[in-house]
Amino acid sequence: MxxxxxxxxxxxxxxxxxxxxxxxxxxxxxxxxxxxxxxxxxxxxxxxxxxxxxxxxxxxxxxxxxxxxxxxxxxxxxxxxxxxxxxxxxxxxxxxxxxxxxxxxxxxxxxxxxxxxxxxxxxxxxxxxxxxxxxxxxxxxxxxxxxxxxxxxxxxxxxxxxxxxxxxxxxxxxxxxxxxxxxxxxxxxxxxxxxxxxxxxxxxxxxxxxxxxxxxxxxxxxxxxxxxxxEGKGGLSDVDAIERRLREAAERRAGIARLPDTDAFRLVNAAGDGLPGVTVDRYGDFLVVSLYDEDAEAARERLLDAAFRLGPTGIYLKIRPKHASRIVDAREPQFAPKDPVRGAPAPEPMVVHELGLPYEVRLGDGLSTGIFLDQRENRRRVREMSAGLSVANLFAYTCPFTVAAAAGGARRTVSVDVSRGALEWARRNLDRIGADAAAHVLVEADAIKWLEKSAAKEGPFDLVILDPPSFATTKQTRFSAESDYKKLAASAIRVLAPGGRLLACTNHKGIPRAKFKRVLADAARGAGRGAAQVKEWPEPEDFPPEPGSEAHLKTVLVTLER
CATH class of the missing domain: 3.30.2350.10 (Pseudouridine synthase)
Known part of the structure; x- marks a missing residue:
């Protein structure tokens, strides 16, 4: 159904x-x-x-x-x-x-x-x-x-x-x-x-x-x-109340649900939708429920029962680490059961659509599904601005940004990620839109080291997309967004052409919006480049922040002087 x-x-x-x-x-x-x-x-x-x-x-x-x-x-x-x-x-x-x-x-x-x-x-x-x-x-x-x-x-x-x-x-x-x-x-x-x-x-x-x-x-x-x-009934103790909040949040997403050829987006965003510690994402006719704290985990069965009343074909469960720096084996069954916890299994792999573009997802393959849904509006903007551009996508993962740029008419793209499996996945995503493999190159490398050693030979680029994890460790580098983002952004800015643009994103809670803009302005100065504009982009509608707090995703577009 x-x-x-x-x-x-x-x-x-x-x-x-x-x-x-x-x-x-x-x-x-x-x-x-x-x-x-x-x-x-x-x-x-x-x-x-x-x-x-x-x-x-x-x-x-x-x-x-x-x-x-x-x-x-x-x-x-x-x-x-x-x-x-x-x-x-x-x-x-x-x-x-x-x-x-x-x-x-x-x-x-x-x-x-x-x-x-x-x-x-x-x-x-x-x-x-x-x-x-x-x-x-x-x-x-x-x-x-x-x-x-x-x-x-x-x-x-x-x-x-x-x-x-x-x-x-x-x-x-x-x-x-x-x-x-x-x-x-x-x-x-x-x-x-x-x-x-x-x-x-x-x-x-x-x-x-x-x-x-x-x-x-x-x-x-x-x-x-x-x-x-x-009366203070804000908890997760009642299945009927949980279902009511789920449906209220779903109604809030009606405009997104009616976007053309779009069947993947966030249905519930934790406290921003009145369900602290809980997110629910839609992938076609399936739901992915993620739990972020002990209260949510204690209410697990009630949450799943309430979500199943919405009518999905199946529900997958993710238990998220309490701190972004905590390393877990994302494929361990206690964190991400491979099979659905309610209903039938999803196709393996499954293809969802976002504004008409197809993306492969795997709902039972660890904590990540293959696409970050909070970047939908940023991908739309990249698609709209990419015609004729040379684009570098760093920390590219399965390359949804690259798919958007290629669909928007990018002249060439270079996508860099340390995971061979993610890049194989990315190639399938690009093949689905008929992208020319010679023009849209995938590079298996540490993005930080690639910027230092190889990017200058590949550039200059008209657009660099920088969306690193808050914390990352590879064989060659360690990265913390709070301490290292400015240096990384400066390296990315150095490989931009005059008038080029850096699209920079972070989810790190320790970097508020105002600070992030300052970090990027300082990075441009540190790179010896003049910034004509440092502009914030708004968060997506389906990721409302916790009341009284900033949205988790911060996005800034830095445009260099010509």
């Missing part, structure tokens, strides 16, 4: 539909309407109606904006004739709204669990970066916002609030509750408690129907996350 977690209209999301309006219960992390992104609520709903009535015209008017990280009622018009009425109600804030927020403490009483059961928030708001600034009480400028609040529940110092803005008032609840020193859970920037999502939900929206008649009340049930977090 195919792994199909992404129906066009997920069960329970459609909460109202008539000839004038459609309303959904928008999940967190989904933008309302973002043409620059691959996924948004408007696009999903259009696809739903196109599937229902193939060839028929689909019109959805956007009037209401609900914050990307919030959830709740989101309404669209289905006929242009309904636009004027709905636009007037939404834009003039006449529609009555009830939000639910989970905060620490109570507004006006910072850090305390007790306080008034109801009250009023009054603030003056002025436009600010990405939202509003809350002005001092004595300010004459800005617009007055009045919000009634009522306590729904308390648990320790956590409080569940209902918030009702008065009609006609502007509102920015994250900013306003932050100003009250009762920040919303998940709003880390304003001091909120770290959480896998922003605990803000538009529970009710009351509108006058465009055709007249009694007011229309649209309600979106409160996500279970709110009660779970309020």
């Amino acid at each position: 195919p792994l199909d977690l992404w129906p066009l209209s997920p069960p329970g999301r459609l909460i109202h539909e008539d000839r004038d309006l459609v309303a959904i219960n928008k999940p967190a992390f989904l933008p309302t309407h973002a043409p620059e992104r691959s996924d948004d609520a408007h696009r999903r709903l259009v696809a739903h109606y196109e599937a229902k009535t193939p060839g028929g015209p689909v019109y959805l008017g956007v009037h209401q904006r609900l914050e990307r990280d919030a959830s709740g009622v989101l309404v669209f018009t289905r006929r242009r004739e309904a636009n004027r009425s709905i636009a007037e109600q939404i834009e003039r804030r006449r529609a009555r709204r009830t939000y639910v927020a989970l905060v620490r403490g109570t507004p006006g009483l910072p850090g305390r669990g007790k306080g008034p059961d109801r009250g009023v928030l009054r603030h003056r708001l002025a436009p600010g970066d990405g939202g509003h600034r809350v002005l001092p009480p004595s300010a004459d400028e800005g617009q007055l916002s009045t919000v009634l609040f009522r306590v729904l529940d308390r648990h320790g110092d956590r409080t569940l609030l209902a918030l009702m803005p008065e009609p006609g008032c502007p509102v920015d609840l994250p900013a306003q509750l932050g100003a009250e020193q009762a920040p919303i859970v998940g709003d880390v920037a304003r001091g909120g408690e770290p959480a896998p999502r922003l605990a803000l939900h538009l529970e009710e929206l009351v509108l006058d129907p465009p055709g007249g008649g009694r007011p229309l009340t649209l309600r979106a049930p409160l996500p279970v996350f709110f009660s779970d977090f309020l």
Whole structure:
């Protein structure tokens, strides 16, 4: 049975539909309407109606904006004739709204669990970066916002609030509750408690129907996350709760699941998706579950049972070392069982696709599968920039970056890795796209020594891809990203042509983003080359970081002066 977690209209999301309006219960992390992104609520709903009535015209008017990280009622018009009425109600804030927020403490009483059961928030708001600034009480400028609040529940110092803005008032609840020193859970920037999502939900929206008649009340049930977090149910003790988190994370990946010819990506990224110590990756109709700490290992059977409810053909298990520097035999059964722990075995080898390109994977062959899924967007960018270039791919492994460069029209590539088995695998990957073996050369060598002794004769290169492991030991060298990355990057920069580019990556937790940029800028200076630009590339959407932390993958593109 195919792994199909992404129906066009997920069960329970459609909460109202008539000839004038459609309303959904928008999940967190989904933008309302973002043409620059691959996924948004408007696009999903259009696809739903196109599937229902193939060839028929689909019109959805956007009037209401609900914050990307919030959830709740989101309404669209289905006929242009309904636009004027709905636009007037939404834009003039006449529609009555009830939000639910989970905060620490109570507004006006910072850090305390007790306080008034109801009250009023009054603030003056002025436009600010990405939202509003809350002005001092004595300010004459800005617009007055009045919000009634009522306590729904308390648990320790956590409080569940209902918030009702008065009609006609502007509102920015994250900013306003932050100003009250009762920040919303998940709003880390304003001091909120770290959480896998922003605990803000538009529970009710009351509108006058465009055709007249009694007011229309649209309600979106409160996500279970709110009660779970309020009561501290964040553990892995319940199979149903684990399944719920898995499905919520899967829904968050809907935009990636619908990318063209893409069936390999991360489904769950540990604490970033509310399941600390656990990752789940999709490979076609199979899942790979990885456990990173003792709590996750203790919940192993519950996690596997919950994952199997999603409908994969089979599940493979990986027990990851607790520290990146710890050396393990990756093929030992206690770390990576060769056979699936649930369901049927995967083909050996298996071919998955990423944006149309085929990659061979082996799900039961040690801790690594043959492709690092967190590099999908970087491979896409390499493919887009490689036409006519000479490319060196260092620490190439099975050469997914080289496949992307060759598919993008690279004139020649040189891929270097110390493992003969990985390079044989790489050749099969390149053969699948018909790459010319004479133009796309594979070199079995220590990449550090190759840079020192051979790269100058092979270069100069227009693009060097540098993605070393955090720690590596070969017969000739030892490498630690934290202490040795600058020297390695300088060696790579020296073999670049004028105007050439270094794509540098690291997963090392001890190298934060800002430091990584400095290391690479210093490496360019140390190599005697001027850097025209040192630019960060964003992390992929399916690898959200732990709340309050940086993403694990840091990517920087260094472009040299011409």
